Structure formats: C-alpha cells, structure tokens
Amino acid sequence: xxxxxxxxxxxxLSDYIDGTAKEEIxxxxxxxxxxxxxxxxxVDTLKKTVYLYHSNTDTDLPEGVRERLFKKxxxxxxxxxx
Amino acid sequence: MTDNEASQEFSxxxxxxxxxxxxxxxxxxxxxxxxRLALKMLGNEQDAEDVLQNTFMKALLSIEKFEGRxxxxxxxxxxxxxxxxxxxxxxxxxxxxxxxxxxxxxEIQHPTQFTDWCCLPENELLSAESKGYLDEAIRxxxxxxxxxxxxxxxxxxxxxxxxxxLDLTETAVKTRLLRARLNLREQLSTYYGERLKxxxx
Numbered sequence: 001x002x003x004x005x006x007x008x009x010x011x012x013l014s015d016y017i018d019g020t021a022k023e024e025i026x027x028x029x030x031x032x033x034x035x036x037x038x039x040x041x042x043v044d045t046l047k048k049t050v051y052l053y054h055s056n057t058d059t060d061l062p063e064g065v066r067e068r069l070f071k072k073x074x075x076x077x078x079x080x081x082x
Numbered sequence: 083m084t085d086n087e088a089s090q091e092f093s094x095x096x097x098x099x100x101x102x103x104x105x106x107x108x109x110x111x112x113x114x115x116x117x118r119l120a121l122k123m124l125g126n127e128q129d130a131e132d133v134l135q136n137t138f139m140k141a142l143l144s145i146e147k148f149e150g151r152x153x154x155x156x157x158x159x160x161x162x163x164x165x166x167x168x169x170x171x172x173x174x175x176x177x178x179x180x181x182x183x184x185x186x187x188x189e190i191q192h193p194t195q196f197t198d199w200c201c202l203p204e205n206e207l208l209s210a211e212s213k214g215y216l217d218e219a220i221r222x223x224x225x226x227x228x229x230x231x232x233x234x235x236x237x238x239x240x241x242x243x244x245x246x247x248l249d250l251t252e253t254a255v256k257t258r259l260l261r262a263r264l265n266l267r268e269q270l271s272t273y274y275g276e277r278l279k280x281x282x283x
Contacts, residue, residue, distance in 0.1 A: 007192065010190055010192065010193075010264075011190060011260070013260060013263075013264075014256060014259055014260040014263060015256075037196075038193075038196045041196050041197070041198045042193045042196070042267070044198065044200050045195075045197075045198065045199060045200060045267055045270070045271060046263060046264065046267045048199075048200045048207075049263060049266050049267045049270050050235060050263060052207055052208065052216060052270070053216060053231075053235050053236060053266070054235065055208060056208065056213050056216050056217075057118065057236055059114065059117065059118035059121060060114065061113060061114055061117055062127060065113075065117065065131055065134070066110075066113060068131070068135070069109065069113065069131075069134060069135055069138065070106070070109070072135045072138075072139065073105075073109065073135075073138055073139065073142060075102060075105065075106045075109065077102070078102060078103055078106035079106075
C-alpha cells in the first residue's frame with residue numbers, strides 16, 4: 001500500500017466497486033490487485049463494507065409514530081386509508 | 083435500498099393546491115426513509131421522530147414554493163438532513179471546529195488496516211451486535227461524510243440526487259463518499275478483526 005501505484009488507484013475505488021469505473025481503470029486495477037495482497041484486501045473489505053450497509057437498512061416505524069405524525073399534520077382523517 | 087414504494091408518482095399540482103389526501107400519501111410513501119435517515123444520524127428514536135415531524139411540517143408549509151428542480155423525494159431528504167443537523171447542533175452546540183476538518187481537496191486518507199475479515203460468516207457479520215456497531219460507526223463519521231454516505235449508500239440516492247439534496251457538486255459527493263466508505267472500512271476492520279481473532283482462538 002505504500003507503493004505509489006496503490007495510492008494512485010485509491011481514488012478510483014468507489015467507482016470500481018460501484019461498477020462505474022472506466023474499462024481502462026478496471027483493467028489497470030485488476031492487474032495491480034493480482035499482485036498486491038494489501039490492495040486486494042482493501043478492495044474486498046471495502047466492497048463488503050458497502051454490502052453490509054446495504055443489507056442493514058431494515059428500519060420500520062415504531063408503534064405509534066405514524067399516528068402521531070398524522071395528528072401533528074392534521075391529517076387524522078386520512079389515517080385509515082393505507 | 084429504497085426504490086420501492088417511494089417511486090410512486092405524486093401530483094405536484096394537487097399537493098400545491100392543498101390536497102390533503104395526496105399529502106397523506108406522500109407522508110406514507112416517505113416516512114420510513116426519513117425516519118431511518120434521522121435515526122441513523124441521531125441514534126435516538128425520540129429525536130428521529132421529532133425530525134420526521136418537523137420535516138413534514140416544513141414540507142407542508144413550503145410545498146407551494148417547491149419549483150420542481152429536483153424530485154420531491156430529493157427535496158424531502160434535503161429538508162430532513164437540515165432538520166437532523168439542527169437537532170445535532172442542539173445536542174452538542176459546541177462541536178469543535180476540528181470535527182469539521184474535512185475539505186474536498188484534502189488528500190484521501192490511506193488505508194491502515196489489512197485484515198481480511200470477509201470470510202467471517204454472514205450471521206456474525208450481521209448479528210444484532212454487529213448491526214449496532216455498523217450504526218455507531220456511521221455516527222462517528224465527520225458530519226460532511228456522514229450525510230453523503232447515508233443518502234447514497236443507505237437511502238440509495240444517485241450521485242446526482244445526493245448532490246442536489248446537499249447542494250454539492252457531483253465531484254464533491256464522489257470524494258466524500260469514497261472517504262466515508264474508506265473510513266467505515268477502517269472502523270469495521272478493527273471491529274471484525276477482533277471477531278476474527280476470537281474465532282481463531
């Protein structure tokens with residue numbers, strides 16, 4: 001990771017894991033990753049980090065929050081419609 | 083990610099004419115996302131509920147002036163982010179300037195953790211305790227990085243929508259997103275690195 005090459009590739013990592021990096025950059029990165037264990041780990045764990053957050057978005061409104069919100073907005077009469 | 087119920091189309095005309103039923107549907111379509119955003123930023127259900135209520139109160143008051151330059155959802159997120167930030171300021175009114183050191187032309191911080199924890203089983207990576215840690219790690223991000231990460235990676239807004247919601251250039255969004263992700267990766271590497279050691283012991 002102290003390598004100059006590693007540093008120049010760091011800026012492209014988000015695009016790379018989102019699949020929006022240019023083909024040329026992907027090729028360069030993949031070539032580098034095959035020979036640089038530290039960078040491979042960084043890319044793999046970065047991908048996993050984003051994946052874990054994507055998998056952890058299940059929030060529901062707690063009991064009563066919707067009712068109180070509708071009351072506050074004077075929308076009580078529409079409370080039962082959905 | 084959230085391109086589910088919220089992709090529903092709303093009649094801006096009806097909303098601006100004060101159609102209550104239409105507004106109620108808007109509230110139902112976006113409440114969960116707004117609440118989640120606030121909860122992740124503030125870490126407290128009561129504060130998140132306040133932000134949710136304030137967001138829609140403001141939206142109700144200003145929908146008339148909405149010009150449609152962004153989508154309705156982006157506009158709502160924008161109000162919600164501002165409400166949540168105000169709530170944060172009230173909680174800790176004397177945030178030291180150092181917290182806000184992140185500037186877009188700062189160099190990207192280089193990784194320091196090289197533990198490969200990807201092999202941990204999914205039930206460990208997403209255990210209740212781990213999920214709690216994932217949320218804490220977000221709250222430890224500098225504010226500027228935190229809001230970008232939440233809108234893009236938790237709420238699933240595009241780079242463009244995120245830039246519209248936060249009044250940033252797309253380049254700034256991309257830079258902050260990368261920094262946020264790298265920062266979280268460092269934090270998670272420490273946390274899961276420990277889990278890995280326990281497992282191997």
